[in-house]
Amino acid sequence: MEQRESIIEAINLTKKFGNFVANDNLNFMVGKGEIFGFLGANGAGKTTAIKILCGLSRPTSGNITVAGFDVYTEREKIKKNIGYMSQKFSLYEDLTVFENFRFYGGIYGLSKKEIRERTNYFLDKLGLMEYKDKVINELPLGWKQKLAFSLAILHKPRIVFLDEPTGGVDPITRRQFWDMIYEVANDGITVFVTTHYMDEAEYCGRVSIMVDGRIEALDTPETLKNKYEVDSMDGVFLKLARKG
Amino acid sequence: MRTIIYILQKEFLQIFRNRTMLPIIFIVPILQLLILSYTATFEIKNVDLVVVDMDQSMESRDLVGKFKGSPFFTIKDYTFSYMEAEESLKTGHADQILRIPLNFSKNLERSKEAAIQVTTNAIDGSAASLVNAYAMSIIMDFNKNIVVQDLGLSGDPEPIKITSSFWYNPELDYITYMVPGILVLLVTIIGMFLSSMNVVREKEIGTIEQINVTPIKKYQLIIGKLLPFWIIALFELAFGLLIARLVFNIPILGSIGLIFFVAMIYLLVVQGLGLLVSTMTNTQQQAMFISWFFLVIFIMMSGLFTPVESMPIWAQYINKANPIAYFIEMIRMIMLKGSLLQDIQKPLMALGIYATISLTLATWRYRKVA
Structure with a gap:
């Protein structure tokens, strides 16, 4: 594997809720421009970890830096450099497409001109230009998801965190969504994506697989498949999950 | 900003x-x-009154007439049975009973003294005292007239006059x-x-x-x-x-x-x-x-x-x-x-x-x- 400059580093990341250990000594590093897959079953602790990396939640212990900033003391600096798309795709349902773009662009400090240009750029690319003034709740789920992704990268962050971005949509939309992810990665933005669809894991540069709050495996999909002697990531996952 | x-x-x-x-x-x-x-509103209007006038004299009618004329009272019923009047208080048909006993006018004439009974539904205490105060002021007024008429007092029956002025409202x-x-x-x-x-x-x-x-x-x-x-x-x-x-x-x-x-x-x-x-x-x-x-x-x-x-x-x-x-x-x-x-x-x-x-x-x- 080529040696890249790291942009996320987590050493012994631990998060406890009372006696429950949601993240148990996670160790990983994500390289610049990488598509890093953060896999695991529902409840394995993916969202907990992603929230810590985004500065939405405090870790219990561990040394963690994101974009070179410390998650304990420099959360606000981290926030300037990341984009985040949550499971719920946080678009304002009662605002129009453009109003959503204008709002998020505005609070990230983009100028009016930049907001207009980038909105047009994304809508043009998604083929949703004619829906610019449509209220979000009138749009189908798949479109909302692509719009939410565009909003997460509107301010050109260095890293974008995607928390189960493809939940509940059809395979074609999922495929298109992954095309968007590749494009973003090509522009040099690091993509940190959680999913429980194992076929999506094949698209990632490297994946980590979480079982019950621990990282059980971390490598490229190829290496993992060879290691566990299976022909799909699904196989890798099943072997690991049964073991755990 | x-x-x-x-x-x-x-x-x-x-x-x-x-x-x-x-x-x-x-x-x-x-x-x-x-x-x-x-x-x-704190004002009480339309107090429902049941009158039990056992006396049926000129004086008793005069008193009832004063209640009738007051904007605060509505006379709901006349009856000769106090029990019946109590019943309407109980059912909420009336708020107050005015009972004028037999020989009311006779007593007034003879001993210059007569009793009447006012019974009020006092579930709402402050409303009751207000209703009571209304009734009292009517009876006082009635009283004053009798004093003037019967005793033939000339001049002012009230040597001290109290005038209140309410400020701001x-x-x-x-x-x-x-x-x-x-x-x-x-x-x-x-x-x-x-x-x-x-x-x-x-x-x-x-x-x-x-x-x-x-x-x-x-x-x-x-x-x-x-x-x-x-x-x-x-x-x-x-x-x-x-x-x-x-x-x-x-x-x-x-x-x-x-x-x-x-x-x-x-x-x-x-x-x-x-x-x-x-x-x-x-x-x-x-x-x-x-x-x-x-x-x-x-x-x-x-x-x-x-x-x-x-x-x-x-x-x-x-x-x-x-x-x-x-x-x-x-x-x-x-x-x-x-x-x-x-x-x-x-x-x-x-x-x-x-x-x-x-x-x-x-x-x-x-x-x-x-």
């Missing part, structure tokens, strides 16, 4: 696009003002008293409920997480969230004052500017409390119940319906932490007495301190991280 403007723009868009909230914000308070002001009009207080309630409901609900709503639908992941500053978000309802509440106050003036003809003796100045500070208090509630709750339902809990206590203790001075001492101490009490006191002073800034200095200072505390607490409690 630019960030705040973007938040404000978004908030106003959402408020004006919400088809259920818009009427709640603009129509409900006006209806409340109109309905409450007319209905929350000379006609003792309850609407004049209620409307300023109800205006306060409207402003409070907007300030406290809507501010807390708005933030919790974003928690509920999950958009707050997206906001929290942006480099937005806490104070920017809080200003962006509170300012719209601050403006709307002041707008509503203006509208309410207009209705008070035009519909109810309430005098506004003091300066309108001063009323707004007090309202501006007051709103910071209730909005701070609303925001504090929102930081402690996760659903609109929870926020609603907690806000409601405090509002009911604040309102009942505020002096809107019952004077604060007649509450127990401990309650008066609790009232020191009741922003509604301060504002009602001040708005009544300004509107009805024409009080100036120096007259309301103390309660205004208290509100100012309160605003600082509630906003500081809310800001401190508001977390961008879970």
Whole structure:
């Protein structure tokens, strides 16, 4: 594997809720421009970890830096450099497409001109230009998801965190969504994506697989498949999950 | 600054696009003002009276006639059975029984003394004493006439005359008293409920997480969230004052500017409390119940319906932490007495301190991280 400059580093990341250990000594590093897959079953602790990396939640212990900033003391600096798309795709349902773009662009400090240009750029690319003034709740789920992704990268962050971005949509939309992810990665933005669809894991540069709050495996999909002697990531996952 | 403007723009868009909230914000308070002001009355009119006149004399009819002529009494029934009269008191058919016993006029003539009985439904104590007072004044009046007629006293039967003059609300009009207080309630409901609900709503639908992941500053978000309802509440106050003036003809003796100045500070208090509630709750339902809990206590203790001075001492101490009490006191002073800034200095200072505390607490409690 080529040696890249790291942009996320987590050493012994631990998060406890009372006696429950949601993240148990996670160790990983994500390289610049990488598509890093953060896999695991529902409840394995993916969202907990992603929230810590985004500065939405405090870790219990561990040394963690994101974009070179410390998650304990420099959360606000981290926030300037990341984009985040949550499971719920946080678009304002009662605002129009453009109003959503204008709002998020505005609070990230983009100028009016930049907001207009980038909105047009994304809508043009998604083929949703004619829906610019449509209220979000009138749009189908798949479109909302692509719009939410565009909003997460509107301010050109260095890293974008995607928390189960493809939940509940059809395979074609999922495929298109992954095309968007590749494009973003090509522009040099690091993509940190959680999913429980194992076929999506094949698209990632490297994946980590979480079982019950621990990282059980971390490598490229190829290496993992060879290691566990299976022909799909699904196989890798099943072997690991049964073991755990 | 630019960030705040973007938040404000978004908030106003959402408020004006919400088809259920818009009427709640603009129509409900006006209806409340109109309905409450007319209905929350201390005056008792139309007391239903049952007359048990066993005497059937000229004097007894004269007395009954006085009740009949009073605007406060409606004679529901005449009966000769006291039991029957009691029954109508029990069923709620009547509020009061006037019983004139047999030989009423005879006794009056002979011994210059006669008894009558007035029985009042006193479930509502203060209403009962009021009704009783009405009845007493009619009977006193009757008494006086007899004294003048029978004893043939010449000149003034009352050597000492007491004239009362009521200041600031000379006609003792309850609407004049209620409307300023109800205006306060409207402003409070907007300030406290809507501010807390708005933030919790974003928690509920999950958009707050997206906001929290942006480099937005806490104070920017809080200003962006509170300012719209601050403006709307002041707008509503203006509208309410207009209705008070035009519909109810309430005098506004003091300066309108001063009323707004007090309202501006007051709103910071209730909005701070609303925001504090929102930081402690996760659903609109929870926020609603907690806000409601405090509002009911604040309102009942505020002096809107019952004077604060007649509450127990401990309650008066609790009232020191009741922003509604301060504002009602001040708005009544300004509107009805024409009080100036120096007259309301103390309660205004208290509100100012309160605003600082509630906003500081809310800001401190508001977390961008879970």
